Amino acid sequence: MSESGGHVLSFPHMGNYHVPMVTLASMLDTEILVAPRMTRRTLELGTRYSPEFVCIPFKYNLGNFIESLESGANLLVQAGGGCRFGFYAEVQEAILRDSGYEFEMLRLFGSFELRDYHRQLRRINPKLTFRRALWHYRLASRQTNALDVVEDYSRKNCGFEVEDGAFERAFEAFLGKLGRTQSFAEVDTLERETLEELAAIPTERPDDALKVGVVGELYVVMEPFSNFFVEKELAKRGVEVHRHMSVSEMIAHSGRNGPKHLRKLIEMSGPYLHYHIGAHGTESVGLARQFMQDGFDGVLHLKPFGCMPEVNAMTALQRMSRENLFPILFFSYDAQSSETGVRTRLEAFCDMLRMRRRRDPGLAEAMEVCA
Numbered sequence: 310m311s312e313s314g315g316h317v318l319s320f321p322h323m324g325n326y327h328v329p330m331v332t333l334a335s336m337l338d339t340e341i342l343v344a345p346r347m348t349r350r351t352l353e354l355g356t357r358y359s360p361e362f363v364c365i366p367f368k369y370n371l372g373n374f375i376e377s378l379e380s381g382a383n384l385l386v387q388a389g390g391g392c393r394f395g396f397y398a399e400v401q402e403a404i405l406r407d408s409g410y411e412f413e414m415l416r417l418f419g420s421f422e423l424r425d426y427h428r429q430l431r432r433i434n435p436k437l438t439f440r441r442a443l444w445h446y447r448l449a450s451r452q453t454n455a456l457d458v459v460e461d462y463s464r465k466n467c468g469f470e471v472e473d474g475a476f477e478r479a480f481e482a483f484l485g486k487l488g489r490t491q492s493f494a495e496v497d498t499l500e501r502e503t504l505e506e507l508a509a510i511p512t513e514r515p516d517d518a519l520k521v522g523v524v525g526e527l528y529v530v531m532e533p534f535s536n537f538f539v540e541k542e543l544a545k546r547g548v549e550v551h552r553h554m555s556v557s558e559m560i561a562h563s564g565r566n567g568p569k570h571l572r573k574l575i576e577m578s579g580p581y582l583h584y585h586i587g588a589h590g591t592e593s594v595g596l597a598r599q600f601m602q603d604g605f606d607g608v609l610h611l612k613p614f615g616c617m618p619e620v621n622a623m624t625a626l627q628r629m630s631r632e633n634l635f636p637i638l639f640f641s642y643d644a645q646s647s648e649t650g651v652r653t654r655l656e657a658f659c660d661m662l663r664m665r666r667r668r669d670p671g672l673a674e675a676m677e678v679c680a
């Protein structure tokens with residue numbers, strides 16, 4: 310309990326989604342503590358207390374929880390889903406209790422059915438009406454959507470800014486304002502004004518700018534700290550970066566829309582996949598093929614070490630890359646991954662993409678080396 314005797318709620322980080330998460334969590338009328346910013350210490354703490362071979366999002370989440378508990382949180386929220394994610398909450402709760410922490414755990418499981426979640430949330434706030442829960446959910450979803458739209462624009466354009474850091478400054482200002490929006494109209498206005506502001510930032514884009522798509526496991530794709538900021542690193546090398554994965558996309562394809570979306574992804578995968586391979590593996594193959602057909606120069610595939618759905622996807626992606634001489638760079642992250650190693654491989658990858666543009670006869674050999 311906090312000094313006031315109430316709950317202090319916290320949740321793990323993933324990209325900038327803590328902003329809509331605060332809007333969502335405020336329906337519980339508890340104090341909200343955003344976990345301290347991710348640092349190497351977050352991963353070290355998570356790694357120290359985790360089973361060695363568990364996937365890295367588990368370790369980051371656990372590190373976030375420990376840092377939040379140290380800062381005064383006493384109510385932790387964890388979601389769950391297919392694959393190992395379904396066991397995160399239970400195992401993390403057991404580890405933290407064994408380590409001597411006292412707290413409550415709110416495990417949110419369900420199929421994105423609001424009625425289900427409402428029942429679970431009333432355990433913390435018995436006065437929570439469905440109508441109020443719905444309002445918070447809708448506002449948080451709208452904020453999420455604005456965040457994704459603005460991030461998408463920045464990702465595609467920041468590599469060509471004339472003044473270093475111009476996009477980042479505008480984005481940070483947007484993020485601060487987004488957290489203060491209280492209505493749909495305010496989010497609409499903020500999104501429109503921010504996009505106008507970003508469009509007015511001077512850029513110099515060469516006609517032959519490289520275009521790269523990013524696919525992979527949702528956490529390492531959407532949490533830049535965990536992937537060593539690969540999108541920013543690509544942008545620094547003058548690359549236009551595209552990715553479809555975002556929380557807005559996940560919401561849009563959840564619940565009843567899920568099976569239809571999966572069928573579409575399998576169709577998009579063409580000869581490389583004939584059935585669903587779990588979590589976002591099918592998405593990785595379908596979207597990578599889409600990027601290839603859309604004339605992109607290459608694809609980055611990001612995954613945590615030992616993530617089975619993405620290991621499955623890799624076999625299909627490697628075949629796609631080989632048969633089409635289409636460069637795909639694979640990154641597998643664990644607690645020992647080195648930032649320098651990631652940067653060096655990215656540098657080599659960009660050189661290889663330029664070779665492909667020049668139709669360099671040494672491309673096939675370079676792809677073997679880079680794989």
Ligand code: SF4
Pocket residue numbers: 364365366391392393394526527528588589613615616617618619
């Ligand atoms: S998708 Fe992969 S990394 Fe993510 S929880 Fe599942 S197994 Fe772990």
